[in-house]
Amino acid sequence: MGWKIHISSDILSSNYLCETIIRYCKINSLNFKILKNSEILLNSLSKKSRQEQLGKFITIYFNSKKSFINNIENIYILIDSKKANGPYIYTDKRYKDSKVIYYRFGAIYPRILLNEFGDPYFYYKKNKILLNSENYYKVFEKDKKLDELFLKYNKYEFKKINKLYKIISILHKSSTGNIYLGEFNNQKIIVKEYRPYTNIDSNNRDSIFFAKNSIKIREKIKNLTAIPKLIDYFWEWENFFIVEEYIEAKKLSNVINHRNCFFKNFNSILYIDTYNYKKFALQIFLQIFLIYQEMRKNKIFHGDFSLENILLNSKNNVYLIDFDHAYFKNEKKKHFTIYGNYSNYKIGLNKNNRDLYSLGCIFVNMFKNKSSYLKNKSSSKKIISDIINDFDFSKNIQKIILNLVIKSKAKLKKVHKILEEELQNMDIFYLLQNKIEFYEKNIKLTTLNKRHTLLFKAITGNLNIQKEENVFDIILKITNNFSINKNFLFSNINFLEKYEKCSIKKIISVSSEKDILLLGCILCFHYLKIKENTNFLKNWIFESFDKIVFFNQSQNHENNIKINHLFYLKMMFLNLYYKIEPKEQVFKYIEIYVDIILQKTVKYNHLYLIRDGLYLKPGLFEGMSGFVLNFNFFPSKIIENNKTKFDQILKCSLIINSNSSSLSNGLAGFALANTILNKNNNTDYLIKIIKEIELMEIKNKNFIYFLNKDKSVYSNDFSFGTLGVLFSLKMILIFIKIELKI
Known part of the structure; x- marks a missing residue:
């Protein structure tokens, strides 16, 4: 406890003040302390510095009031004001108009001790002073002349603060300047205070520099809505203030x-x-x-x-x-x-x-x-x-x-696109996962026949067949593996080779429920881009299905060919084979099939639809969805030669135009085919189509079936019921994840 002087300093003034004050203290036998180096001084001027420590470069101690009064005036005369600058020390009083000399009596936080009775006390001039005694206030000495001198040099009347801009509270205290909550025209505002010679960097640039820098930057981007609006900026007393819009956040x-x-x-x-x-x-x-x-x-x-x-x-x-x-x-x-x-x-x-x-x-x-x-x-x-x-x-x-x-x-544009796509895909992922879980829990398993039970297990990933007895079981096994492991083919090539010589009759005898699984198997080969084992794949397609695919086709019989699941299956194999071995003969066969489709495509109510006989066909095996599915495999030359017509058909395929929710000839088939075609860039379409499927749901005794617009109720059937919808949604989720490499 006692009188003391604090010498404030910025970085540029520190050498001059250090030499001047230390020399004076040594000559006059005064006790003092000084910050060890410029790095510590720099830290004391930063935001992380405590407010009560800000700017205290040198501290000089005095044994008496008389010594203090004599020396403070001498130091004031000694220091050249043009060479010395420093931040205002808010715990002290400034001496006259000096920018660096500050004084006070006593400690900010005196060392408090307890006596044997538990009473708090501190030492003053080697005497114990109890905090609750009459002597407590007597130890804080005052000097009337010093107080008058302080008021003479430091009197200031605020012009804007608390007049134009009312201060309500302090939001954040800082040694470099507080942040206040204020009010202006009955609206909340933010008032930011910047104190000179604080927040100094190694180039001796202080808070004022950064305040003006902030104004310059914000004026340039003032139209950006994500930045609080700048209202005003001004000097008040020795500090600089910025007034800005208050954001409730x-x-x-x-x-x-x-x-x-x-x-x-x-x-x-x-x-x-x-x-x-x-x-x-x-x-x-x-x-x-x-x-x-x-x-x-x-x-x-x-x-x-x-x-x-x-x-x-x-x-x-x-x-x-x-x-x-x-x-x-x-x-x-x-x-x-x-x-x-x-x-x-x-x-x-x-x-x-x-x-x-x-x-x-x-x-x-x-x-x-x-x-x-x-x-x-x-x-x-x-x-x-x-x-x-x-x-x-x-x-x-x-x-x-x-x-x-x-x-x-x-790459900013690319990053922007990826972030937006990720958000879009999150919506479809969440919707798909919820619907898949919902359908899996709400299918009445007791009503499923043996075939549909196997299908359900395959779709939900719970099938584990130890011994395959026919082609149907093989397809189920492959599809099941695909559902749970996108790399299954690399570990299952040997498994497939055992069934390379499957009879054509067995495959033809498989009904449409099984054909979609077979198509799923073929799609695996293409979409996982397997380059190994191409000879096996070629032989598997060519030798096993040669009687289906490479038949004698003449122009005279084209109009008699029906577009059905077998038609699309043949075209699928032709396209796949051409990718492995692009022979001219194979290309001619593909052209024949494409010509048949285009001949049977008609314009109906501004839509291009495939028509066979008296029926417009949206189906996955016999209509628009089947065409979209095959489009993924067409040779580029075929697409180029028929670009205008193909574009018209594909554009119409994105229009929800089916009264059915089914996989075979309705919305589930459309969703699957278009997902494969458009990869992950068709989120809005998928969300709409799933919402349309939801509208066709009907709950009967706590189980889910589907109700068409003509009020006909479907069961858990794979081609026309819940199983097909479930399969479609699971395959869509897998295809999107593969494309996004998730």
Whole structure:
């Protein structure tokens, strides 16, 4: 306890003040202490410094009031005001008009002890002073002349603060300047305070520089709605103030910690939790990325992208704040990011790549909160791989996040497209998984015959046939393996070879319920892009099905050929064989089949539909869906030669025009065929078609069947009932995942 002087200093003034004050103290035998080096001084001027420690470069102690009064005036005269600057020390009083000399009596927080009775006390001039005694207030000495001197030099009447802009409360305290909640024209506002000579970087640029830098940047992007509007900026007393729009929102870091189920009890996580959080987080990240994209268009980098500088309102709209360290792309001045920024974790990061790296860190922190571990390539890959697996992201997402974190690079348009596609696919994945689970639980198994029971087991992945007795069992086994393992063919080639010489009669005798499984098997060969064992595949197609496919076809008989499941099956094999061995003879056969389809395609109510006899056929085996399915396998020359007509048919195939929900001739078949054709780029269509199928559901004694618009009730039948719909949805989910490499 006693009188003391604090000498404040910025970086540039520190050498001069150090030499001047230490020399004076030594000559006058005064006790003092000084900060050890410039690095400690720099930290004392930063945001992380405690407010009561800000700017206290040198402290001088006095034994008496008389010594203090004599020396403070001498020091005031000694210091050249043109060479000395420093931040205002808010725990002390300024001496006259000096920018660096401050004084006070006593400690801010005196050392409190307890006596034998438990009473608190502190020492003053070697005497114990009880906190609740009369002597407590007597120890705090005052000097009337000093107080008058202080008021003379430091009297100021505010012009805007608490007059134009009313201060309601302090939202955040900081040594470099507080953030206040205010009111203006009956509206809430934010008032940000910037104190000179604080938040100094190694170039001696202080809060004022960064405040004006923020204004310059925000004026450039003032039309960006995701940034709080700038209302006013001005000097008040010795500090600079920025007034901006108040956003009723929370920091994204707080929202993430509250909502992310992986930050809570891992064992209690349900699929719905991860789905909802994944969708929420991905939507937020897309908004953040779009803000970054808009800033890049204006050649601006934020410099401090982090969860702390992103706000989220109740409508999940994102706002970006704190542009103090933002900069223009071609700006020559070197910018230093503030302490704690993500980019400080990575050494040697180019200034124009910092935001991209920070975006990668934001994505990681939204799911695992491990951005501080992204220090090298191997740990980054491990953390990002865990996120991809835990939340079932596509490989495309994994690739762009790895590029952000490891290479700090990104093709903006491509990233934007991938993020939007991921969100779209989430909707269809969730819808498909829910419907699949619903149908599996609501099929009345007791009414299924032996064949349909096998089909149900194959579709749901529960079939385990030890001994195959016929072609039907083979198809079931293959399809089952496909349902649960997309790489099954590599381990099942030998299994297929045993049945290479299956009789044609058995295959022809298989009804349409089995044909769709056979087509599923063939599609596996194509979509998994198997290049190995092509000789076996060729022989399997050619030798086993030569009597079906390569028959003598003459032009005179074309009009008599019926478009049915056998017709499409033959065309499928021709297309597959041509891909393996493009012979001219095979190509001619394909042309014949395509000509037959085009001859039987008619325009009906602005739609191009396949018509055979008196019937318009939407079916997977005998109509539009079957054509769409085959279109995937046509040689490119066939497509080029018939492009206009094909485009018309395919365009019509996307129009929901069936009164049936079935796989054989209705919506389920359409959905499957168009998914295979359009890969994963047909989300809206699939959602609409599944909703249409839902409208045809009918519940009877707690089990699900389908009701057509003509009120005819279907059962669990594979071609026309629930089993077919279930199979279609499961195959769609598998095809999309394969295409996205999930």
